Amino acid sequence: MLTARDETTRLAEEVVVTVQRSWLITGGSRGLGRAFVSAALDAGDRVAVFARSTVELRERANSTGSALVVFDVDVTDRQAVIGAVAKAHNELGRFDVVVNNAGNISMGMVEEFTEAQARAQFETNFFGALWVSQAVLPYLRAQHSGHIIQISSIGALASAPTTGLYSASKAALAAMSDSLALEVAAFGIAVTVVEPGGYWTNLYQSMTSTDPMQTYDPVRDAITQQWDGESVDSAPELAASAVLKLVNAEDPPRRLLLGGTAFDAAAMIAESRRAEYNLWEVVSRAAESAIPEPQTPGLGQ
Secondary structure (H helix, E strand, O other): OOOHHHHHHHHHHHOOOOOOOEEEEEOOOOHHHHHHHHHHHHOOOEEEEEEOOOHHHHHHHHHHHHHEEEEEOOOOOHHHHHHHHHHHHHHHOOOOEEEEOOOOOEEOOHHHOOHHHHHHHHHHHHHHHHHHHHHHHHHHHHHOOOEEEEEOOHHHOOOOOOOHHHHHHHHHHHHHHHHHHHHHHHHOOEEEEEEEOOEOOOOOOOOEEOOOOHHHHHHHHHHHHHHOOOOOOEOHHHHHHHHHHHHHOOOOOOEEEEOHHHHHHHHHHHHHHHHHHHHOHHHHHHOOOOOOOOOOOOOOO
16 A cells, blocks of 8 residues: 655656746756756756856757757856846747756854855845745736746755855745745745755855854864764755756645655754744744733833
8 A cells, every 4th residue: 555655756856847848947057957958958947047058058949959958057146047037938939847946155153244244145046036036926927837946055055164155045045935935826826945065066165164163173173083984975966856856846845855865854954943942832832922912112022
């Protein structure tokens, strides 16, 4: 007898899509984005790609014909995004799947970040996805369909020393997307936050770091010892395969973890937070007591 989990897995694996879809993928020149592009093209779909480095993509577009169109776009530039989305829609005719994958990572202790470094982390990871989401929504509402996939990170749930600003940017993306999912469901639009674990991509090579403060050396040393030899990063193609199953699903989830390590970490965090909530339940409940709306300005605000 199939369990609910078995049935969900079976449906995701057995759905065969015969209609050609149109994808818009940001950050498609490397890592997970490149794997998503390849998976979509291999499935017989058409793809528009936004990227900063487009040489290899344009060479590939020349060999694939009209199936792949490439745009040199900085997703942090809202007006550039709006214009590029319009051009991509003219090329493809519709958007069935929109994958906000463009991102970067800057490592460092929270105290070490300059204002410019902190803002740069959010510009791509949060605002870039926001601008693309806003730009595609008029087209998705008009066609009364579409699936926006936001590539967040297990880091949105599991912050660690030196990942504070990266985790914050991905958590902001996830929280915004949770609201967006509720706002656009009536228009036939799905939104899924994908939270991957580790994958071998050149995101690590492009990673930037803060100027270290010596006072945090003991924390860094502890992290190095903890992470040494513990890598469980996977091939990006496995993530792309999961995303194909996601877009094939009739009732896609609002959150999808990628990887057993990410799944176990999320479950452990949920259990730990629940236990802490319970421990402080009396204090939490004592902080609430409904009263009529205050007549004195400022009271209760």
